[in-house]
Amino acid sequence: MNINKSNPLLLHPLNKWMKKKKWSWFPHQIETFRHVRTGSDVVVFAPTGAGKTLTGFINPIDDLIKLKKFKGLHTLYISPLKSLANDIVRNLEKPIKELDLHISFQVRTGDTTPYKKQKQKQKPPNILITTPESLALLNSYENAKEFFHNLKYIIIDEIHTFLDNKRADLLSLNIERLQTFSPNLQRIGLSATLKNKQDAKKWLCRKKPKIVSYENSVLPKINILESKERIPWSGHMATYSINEIYKEIMKSKLTIIFVNTRAQAEYMFKNLWLINKKKLKIVVHHGSLEKNLRLKVENNLSKGLVDCVVATSSLELGLDYGDVEKIIQVGAPKGINRLLQRVGRSNHNLNTPSEAILVPTNRFEFIEAKAAIEEIKKNNLDKIDLKDGSFDVVAQHIFATACAGQFDIDDLYKEIIKAYPYRKLKLNDFKQLINLIQDGGYVLKNYDQFKRIFQLRENKNIYKLVHKRETRKYRMNVGTIIENPMLKIKLGTKSLGNIEEVFIQNLSQGDSFIFAGQVLEFQSMKNNLVQVKRSKSLISKIPSYSGGRMPLSTNLANSVRALLAKSNMWDLYPEQITEWLKRQKNISKIPKKDEYLVEQFPRKKNFYTVIYTFAGWHANQTLGFLLLRGFKEFNYKPLGFVANDYAIVLWSLKEAKEIKTILNLGLLDKHLDNYLEETSIVKRLFRDNAIISCLIERRLPGMEKTGKQVLFSSDLIYTVLKKNEPDHILLKSSYKDAKKNMIDYDRLREILKKIDKKIILKKLTSISPLAVPIILEINRENLSKKETDEYILEDLENEILKEANVLSIN
């Protein structure tokens, strides 16, 4: 087929500019243009570098030119990041200015000045580029309907990042609101390649839904770092390979080293500087750094002034740095999609492959890295699980609706259930959420006189805000991202960024720690500011940041199991890995891909049970707690457990002889509620729920609350509610969130459903080679922070290795 002949884009206003640049239209751009022109909502799947942003704007620009000097807002562009929004403006500017098109466009984010925001409301641009939170705010203004009533297109960029979290829930509700304001609105989604494209389509599209997809035939080149050093049994810091990583940096123009946690980023950065003999320009970038520092790093990156940046997921999305030649992923990839996203940050040319090197930090991660490379070759991506929307976001949305003016609850309910995450929202739950916004929604009514919204006497379906000043409280609480309590770090008068309060509480005056790549000494804490000075200390702590721990994806876990079982592949691995697996095979067993290996052995007067589930950290953590209870019931006198992505180990005073009886679905049904009650998981989620649903305030001008005070009072509310009103909608909501996100309920259920027939039980006389990594984690977790000096760990490691009789492997 000759695409050019039938290419309608040859008549597009941008065609002249494309020709000048000697670019041609991509097939997916043509296809998208056709579908949108004929009235379809479309999701476009394409890799980076395939002109995705432009694809979104083709129809809006065409339309705007045809309409000639259209007045008012025509197209809304939603970006997941503020920085990305700014970048879009810069990219849009080029063709529009060069072709002298009469199209106005502006950005609106949390960083936009109030003056500019006011101007935008009076005289909106044709194209507005914004974020989900700013959109929610716009919808809460009284004139929102007039502002949006002519809106023709909404473009959602990077829609794959919006599918499975509370931000997505918020966005979905606001898109439906826009559709109510402007029934002709068309939706265009731009996404990285996904496995379940249909789900993304269902989430976004309403009118004649269409999928447009462009697959890149050039596969990325991904290899595992070849190291002369031995890969450690356990740990996550990759100290062993630092010299080889440095050599790789020297080979490329610009390298991004991705790590999994902020702590790893600081550690890696520090270790690279210690061996930086060539004085390479190495910088660090993560989400806790002060905005100015981050922007400086980003600027220097785009100007090509940097040789290497150590980054967390903070650099996964966002600006394209054309000069990135190589990606180094340190630590487990955890998921295929995530790894691909990271790898895709290098070399934005579609026809040359991206290059990446994986650095496993322990032996299981080596297998995981291998498996990830295999899956990428097969293009076997992870599925994104679309889950039912969270209640607290609906509550926030109800409040926003009330801020915009009086509303009919039937209309609002009908609009909300059009949003995909809320298609199953029950009317009864919705009404409870209305009550939650009205007065807290408590059964006991002590104070009828105090309400936030009230029913009109003449029409009980219509609700209205009691006072305009309440809108300010909504605007303070808008959004779904809740940070842990953080404190600002000050070096002299300069602000370096934020650090978790919990970490600072454990420091004494004079202790040193690493932050923003510098060794700092803790001096004092005043008014929620942490005062520090530079330190020359060689021993320093690394701040840890809770949360954000990504579990191993089910897809990759299955692949790891399959790969482990393929013994004919072992000889291709480094000798230490091969030996490790061979010994495991001789001493115990290598589980087949659908088997669950359970090993039991005595050690130091206790009995150990190791279960290899490959279920990911969240599910394993939950299973560990449940088993602890199961063991108690059978009177095995359990002492503790440790879980990682691959396995769980429990130790008890008595041998767990009936492990096969205990390990089944009944365990989950019987003990889950107790477990949720005893741990702080639900309590912590309740805090998020209370803030997002605007039950408690994030902060109010003039009464600045520290993060801790919010945490504290939400704990009190939680305790009082549990005791007096266990059916309260926010408790229900928190349990729902826990099952959805924190304990991987569905995944655990799937495994337990089939596990009893697939257990391979091995009774051993001592620890097996496969169990060594997780046994080492026990000792790590049980040591206090002060004792975790490296030499102690090494000592411990040697001791356990001797015990396992595997020291000779190396």
Place this chain on the structure above:
Amino acid sequence: MYYQLINFGNEEFHAYPNKSLYWKRLNTLIISDLHIGKSISYAKNKQFLPPYDTKEILNKIFVSLDKIKPSNLIIVGDLLHDVFSTLSLKDQDYKNLSQYMKNTDFIWIKGNHDKNIQIEGFKNLSNHKIDKFLFTHIPIETSLFQICGHYHPKVKISHRGKTIFKTCFVHNEKIFILPSFGILTGGLDIHSKKISDVLGKNNLSIYPVGQDKVYKL
């Protein structure tokens, strides 16, 4: 109920995990900072805390009175959160209170939150002296031993790499500060400037309150 024995001003006191203090020799129960009606006061500003605080606090008091049967109950300030708080007291609550007042003498010391509020049947004093002890909401200049409230003391405990905050009873040689008996009340670190200015930093006796036990540090 388990209690922690505390010696203060050469007298024997018992600290209970429900955050009350018992003076054995005079059969007197002491509580502080109840902040009854805090949820109503917040609701006024459209902050909807669960409205169960008043009910729970009263129940806690009644349970203690039933068990201990003290001759006196001294409240060292902030019985009520503010003028709106009485709205949360129902007729039945008043009835119950007057029932208990038949056997126990209620002494209500004024706090900064409730200095202008009256409740029928309650003695309302700015402070109260018994022997060499002065009961007052906020400590004053005096050579007497003082038993106070106001600060809602909490203590930071770091152990084995973990840090926790616990509500506590705390005293130095001359001043004793009770924890808040309330339900929705927060707390203040005993090493914060506000408390240090009153108690000093050294020679503190600290008693963190656990689930069913009051500990001694």
